[in-house]
Amino acid sequence: ALQQLPGWGVLFYLAEHHVYMLHKSLSDWLLDSRLAGMHAVDSRHGHRLLGTHLLEMSKSAVASAGFTGQLDSSYKLPAYASKYTVLHLCRAGPLAAPQLDEALHHWGFLAQVMAAGDGGHMLFALGEMGQSKLSPYARDAYRWISRCQHDLQMRPESMEEVTYTMCPIRSLKYKEAVTNDPTLAPCTLELGGYQGSWSAEAVVLKGHTDAVVAVAFSPDGRQLATTSRDNACKVWDLASGSCNATLAGTKGAGFFVTGAAFSPDGKQLATSSRDWTARLWDLASGQNIRTMSGHRHAVNAVCFSADGERLATASADFTAKLWDLSGKCLATFTQHTHPLSCVAFSPDGKFLATTSWDNTTRVWDLTAKTCAAICVGHNNEVNTVSWAPDSATIVTSSNDNTAKVWDAATGDQRLSIVSLKGTGNMVTAAQFSPDGRFVATASTDHVARLWALPPTGPAGVGKTARMVAVLQGHNHGLTALTFSPDGKQLATASGDMTARLWDLATAAQQGTLPGHLKDVTSVAYSPLNGTMPLLATASNDNTCKIWSMPKGELYQTLIGHSYSVTCVTFHPAGRLVATASNDHTARLWDLSGKCKASFTGHNMSVTGVAFSPDGKTLATASRDATARMWDLASGGCRAVLEGHEGPVTGVTFSPDGRRVATSSADACAKVWDAASGKCVLTLVGHSKEVMSVAFSPDASRLATGAKDHTAKVWDLSTGGCVLTSGGNSSGVSSVAFHPKGTLLAAGTWQHVVRLCDASNGAVLATLKGHSNAVHAVAFSPDGNQLATGSKDTTTRLWDLSD
Numbered sequence: 001a002l003q004q005l006p007g008w009g010v011l012f013y014l015a016e017h018h019v020y021m022l023h024k025s026l027s028d029w030l031l032d033s034r035l036a037g038m039h040a041v042d043s044r045h046g047h048r049l050l051g052t053h054l055l056e057m058s059k060s061a062v063a064s065a066g067f068t069g070q071l072d073s074s075y076k077l078p079a080y081a082s083k084y085t086v087l088h089l090c091r092a093g094p095l096a097a098p099q100l101d102e103a104l105h106h107w108g109f110l111a112q113v114m115a116a117g118d119g120g121h122m123l124f125a126l127g128e129m130g131q132s133k134l135s136p137y138a139r140d141a142y143r144w145i146s147r148c149q150h151d152l153q154m155r156p157e158s159m160e161e162v163t164y165t166m167c168p169i170r171s172l173k174y175k176e177a178v179t180n181d182p183t184l185a186p187c188t189l190e191l192g193g194y195q196g197s198w199s200a201e202a203v204v205l206k207g208h209t210d211a212v213v214a215v216a217f218s219p220d221g222r223q224l225a226t227t228s229r230d231n232a233c234k235v236w237d238l239a240s241g242s243c244n245a246t247l248a249g250t251k252g253a254g255f256f257v258t259g260a261a262f263s264p265d266g267k268q269l270a271t272s273s274r275d276w277t278a279r280l281w282d283l284a285s286g287q288n289i290r291t292m293s294g295h296r297h298a299v300n301a302v303c304f305s306a307d308g309e310r311l312a313t314a315s316a317d318f319t320a321k322l323w324d325l326s327g328k329c330l331a332t333f334t335q336h337t338h339p340l341s342c343v344a345f346s347p348d349g350k351f352l353a354t355t356s357w358d359n360t361t362r363v364w365d366l367t368a369k370t371c372a373a374i375c376v377g378h379n380n381e382v383n384t385v386s387w388a389p390d391s392a393t394i395v396t397s398s399n400d401n402t403a404k405v406w407d408a409a410t411g412d413q414r415l416s417i418v419s420l421k422g423t424g425n426m427v428t429a430a431q432f433s434p435d436g437r438f439v440a441t442a443s444t445d446h447v448a449r450l451w452a453l454p455p456t457g458p459a460g461v462g463k464t465a466r467m468v469a470v471l472q473g474h475n476h477g478l479t480a481l482t483f484s485p486d487g488k489q490l491a492t493a494s495g496d497m498t499a500r501l502w503d504l505a506t507a508a509q510q511g512t513l514p515g516h517l518k519d520v521t522s523v524a525y526s527p528l529n530g531t532m533p534l535l536a537t538a539s540n541d542n543t544c545k546i547w548s549m550p551k552g553e554l555y556q557t558l559i560g561h562s563y564s565v566t567c568v569t570f571h572p573a574g575r576l577v578a579t580a581s582n583d584h585t586a587r588l589w590d591l592s593g594k595c596k597a598s599f600t601g602h603n604m605s606v607t608g609v610a611f612s613p614d615g616k617t618l619a620t621a622s623r624d625a626t627a628r629m630w631d632l633a634s635g636g637c638r639a640v641l642e643g644h645e646g647p648v649t650g651v652t653f654s655p656d657g658r659r660v661a662t663s664s665a666d667a668c669a670k671v672w673d674a675a676s677g678k679c680v681l682t683l684v685g686h687s688k689e690v691m692s693v694a695f696s697p698d699a700s701r702l703a704t705g706a707k708d709h710t711a712k713v714w715d716l717s718t719g720g721c722v723l724t725s726g727g728n729s730s731g732v733s734s735v736a737f738h739p740k741g742t743l744l745a746a747g748t749w750q751h752v753v754r755l756c757d758a759s760n761g762a763v764l765a766t767l768k769g770h771s772n773a774v775h776a777v778a779f780s781p782d783g784n785q786l787a788t789g790s791k792d793t794t795t796r797l798w799d800l801s802d
Contacts, residue, residue, distance in 0.1 A: 048096040051088030054081045055103050062108040077109075082116040085109075087125040097135055104141040107159060107180065114156040119149040120240030127239050140172040143198050149241050150206035160184075165751070165771050170197050185755075187769045188785075189797040191537065191552045192515015192545075200507035201473045202489070205236050205499040207243050212493035213479045214259045219266045221484045224491055226499045227257035233271050235283065238501065245286050247271065259301040264308040274298035278313045280325065290327050295319070301342045306349050314340035320354045322366070331369050335362060342384040346391040351408065353394050355382040361396050363408050373411035377404055384480075386431040395439050397430035403441045405453070417441065417451055417465045429480045434487040439465065442478035445517050445541070446793070447471065448492050450507060469507035472517065473500060475772055475792060514554040517541040520789030522567040522776045528574035529781040534591075536577055537795050538565035544579050546591065552797070556593045561585070567608045567650075572615045580606035586620045588632070599630050601637050608651040610660075612674065619660055623647035627662050629677060639677035643670060650692050654699040659716075661702055663690035669704045671716060683714050685721045692734040696758070697741045703758075705732030711746040713758065725754070725761040734776045739783040747774035753788050753798075767798050 003009075011022050021027045033040035058081050076082075089100040103109060113122060126134065126142040134142060144167055145152070151162045163177035169187050178186045210229035217224055223244070227233045233247040247257075247269070259272040268289075269281045278299050280290035297317035304311060310330070311323040316339035322331040338358035345352055351372065352364040361375040361382055380400035387394055393414070397403045405415035417430075417439065429442040439451045448471040454463035476495035483490055490502045518540035526534035533549035544558040544565050563582035570577055576596070577589045582605040588597040599620065608621035617638075618630040627641040627648050646665035653660055653674065660672040669690050671681035688707035695702055701722070702714045711732045713723035730749035737744055737758065744758045753767040753774055772791035779786055784801040 044092050044095055047088045048092035048099070051085055051092055051096055051103075052099050054085040054088065055099055055106075055109070057081060058085060058109050058112070059106060062106075062112055077112045077116065079116070082113050082118045083121045086113075086122045090125040090129040093129075093133070097138075101135055101137045104138055105176070107176075110152075111156045111159055114149075114152040114159070117153055119145055119153050120237075120242035123149060124237075124240040137172055140198075143202075144171065144173040146203045146241060147201065148204075150204070161768060164769050168197055168199070169769075183766065185765050185767050185798050185800070187767075187796045188799045189550075189552045191535070191547050191795040191797070192513055192554070192793075198506075199473060200469070200471060200502045200504070200510060201500055202503045202506075203238065203241055203501040204473075205241065205243075205501075206497070207234060208232065208497045210256070210497060211476070211479060211495040212497060212499050213256070215480050215482050215491040215493045215499050216260045216262055216269075217482055217484050217491065218262045219264055219485060221486055221489075223262075223266075224499065224501070225260040225262065225269055226493060227260050227271065228497070229256040231256050233257045233260055233269070233281075235269065236499075245283070247281050247286060247288075258299065259303075261303045261311075263304050264306060270302045270304060270311055272299040272302035272313055274300075276315075278302045278311065278323070280311075290325065292321075292323050292327050292329075294321060294329050297339070300340060303344055305345045306347055310345075312343045312345060312352055314343035314354055316340070318356075320352065320364075322352070331366075333362075333364050333369075333371075335371055336360070338381075341382065344385050344387055344394075346387050346408070347389055348391040351391070353385045353387065353408070355385045355396055357381040359398075361385055361394065361406065361411075363394070363411070373407075373409060375404070375406045375411045375413070377406075377413045377416075378402065380426075383427070384429045384431070388432045388436040389434060390436060393432075393436075395430045395432055397427040397441060399426040401425050401427060401443075403427050403430035403439060405439070415453070415465060428478055431482055433483050434485060438468075440481055440483065440490055442481040442492060444477035446474045446477060446494070447517055448478055448481055448490065448502070450490070450504065467512055469504070469510065470512045470517075471502045471507055472513060472515070472793065474498065514545070514557075516543070516545065516793050516795075518564075518793060519775060519791045520793060520795050521565065522569075523778045523787040523789045523795055524569045525778055525780050525787065526570045526574045527572055527781060532574060534570075534574075535787055535795070535797075536568045536570060537789055538568040538579060539793075540564040542581075544568050544577065544589075546577065547795075556591060558587075558589050558593055558595075560587060560595050563605075566606065569609055569611060571611050572613055578609045578611060578618055580609040580620060582606070584622075586618065586630075588618070597632075597635055599628075599635065599637075601628060602626070604647070607647065607649050608662075610652045612653050613655060613657040617674070619651045619653060621648040621651035621662055625664075627651050627660070627672075629660070629674070641670075641672050641677055641679070643679050643682075644668065646689070649690065652693055652695060654695045655697060656699050659695075659699070661693045661695060663693040663704060665689040667706070667708075669693050669702065669714070671702065681716065681719050683712075683719060683721070685712060685724075686710065688731075691731065694735045694737055696737045697739055701737075701741075701758075703735040703737060703744055705735040705746055707731040711735050711744065711756070713744065713761075723758075723761045725756045725763070730773075733774060736777045736779055738779050739781060743779075745777040745779065745786055747777040747788060749773040751790075753777055753786070755786075755800075767796075769796055770794065 030041040089096040123145045148166045160177040160181045167174040208228040212228045214227040224236045235245040237244050255275040261270045272278045276295050278292040282289050295315040299315050301314040314320045320333040336356040340356050342355045355361045359378045363373040365372040378398040383397045385396050394408050395405050403417040425445045442448050450469040451465040452468050474494040480493040493499050516539035522538040524536045535547045538544045546556040548555040561581040567580040580586045586599040602622035604624040606622050610619045621627045625644050629639040631638050644664040650663040663669045667686045669683040686706040690706045692705040705711045711725045715722045732746045734747040744756045746754045751770045755765040770790040774790050776789035786798045789795050
């Protein structure tokens, strides 16, 4: 048909699926109806016709017609339809809005597009149109593709599973996925986090096979460079989420690329490496055009000067070096006494700042080649340094859990930002926003934070930075971050092998979040389900949180443990909470958050805690291979349960209060007489560590979950195993009986919870949605709801009323 156009071959020609006009003046004339008259072209109408035709053709051709993600391996969409159907519909504008929604709603079509690797084309088209011009449904689909593109393209046959694992529960795509999968029980509430709506996390970049250690924006903000322990540097197109180039570093274990920096004109990229070199790459060709050699140990960071004429490197050989782009070393800075971690030019190009594991930051005068200031105040290794746009202030990050703001001329400390109080949380990166009003920090607690700085001058004296947003989504410690040139986005890198882009306007609106920052280790319902419905959650972030149900609003945060909180339970009267912790203690709290008592006696982590039904006794389990019984009136230990040959991982009372059950790493569970503390039964049958134990409501059976991938049910009158529920490909970390005793819930490291028939072990439902191991399960007192806690930092509630 194209060949029949008047002037074909002279005025028009075809190249790479595009029709081009010989001269722009012809295009301008055809698009101006006043000039072209009857020859005028309505490009939007043309796009709508093409897009609609391609969509209808695709729908009829896709064997899995209907809205499912099932792939027919015998058929593939034509390449043009796969790449450009959505593009044509987007460029048609409002004329094709219904057809665009239809395309994004057709899971069979989408599965074919993803299988062809064309998700990036779809993402680019939707982004080019602009979110404000998309329908609510198309906006939701755009966020879905932005977050899930890599996983959807890797697993197009499992799009529903990808969706309900990675999408918020209130998103339209999540609801579609649940509808498409009749075996799925829907999650009704997620505690903390973003309460089921889309977060500030705009894009997830996946493709590295090891930790991502550095991120850098191109000057125009359209590309992002990432470096990784997998020895590669990748350059990503942010409009499509696609990797444009992979620049291979030196091959060999441990010689990974440590840093990256774009030249000011965006045409070159500099990388630093543990192979003792820095390299300069031409981005148009992907070729290594220069190698800077001279350091005698790993090069940990690299940066360009603002004029693009010089490079600076920081090395583990205790030195920083200044280079011209020909590879000539112009200067070496040698006063640090430990490896250097970061280097940064001042925006005016007059100074260089370096950080070191000697706990200091130094500012160097590049004219005199001398040290102009030393910033002393961190009490651990300093990781990064960033300049404010005025070239007068720097911010540093440190393993001492702080970021500090300094006067670059004098080295005087102006401000200290504490990222998160607690043990083991290091601030791995800190950077000024382009306007200098904010500082972003990255931490090993998996979170980035945005801080508003106090005003400069007398008005800011004595004031502290105010945390305005928490960016939560990574499932491993953060290693680096950087602002986009316009300051509207933040890019983060993590040990979870991803880089992520965050929309800071959304982050500011959502503010700081009430949820946990690390694994949720335990969940427990209050017995006062009718009069005061509460849910308690424990976490590796050293806190326990109490939530008001059914809305999931934060009621109280219990702060006091110095290490992870491993278990939580309510007192039978519902007015007290007990917690266990890796700090070797158990604590008793009232609902106001006041610690009423602390139980000390274990010499290792306390892993479990349980109240007797009469509320007079507290049982604790510990990695010291014992369980203890505590009298709540006196606070004294009245019995030590000894007999396990390994750490005790859990403890629970029978509903009648006569017995106590424990689980252990010795692959056994034991039942004890609660009055005498004597072992009355040892349950042997698991082949690996037993991680959880639960009595049936009538106290006649005991359920156990173990690392051997099974859950077992035991008859306590005989000690025999009456049921083994397998089918798991990973450990069963937690078990719980339904209040009626008819169901058994088993949380697994496989990220799912299985609901089994407690009489025969048949799997009745699989609850999918967590993105990491499930640590805890608990039924509500009425049995209509199940709460699950996960390594992904979330607690989910599932409706079982049907």
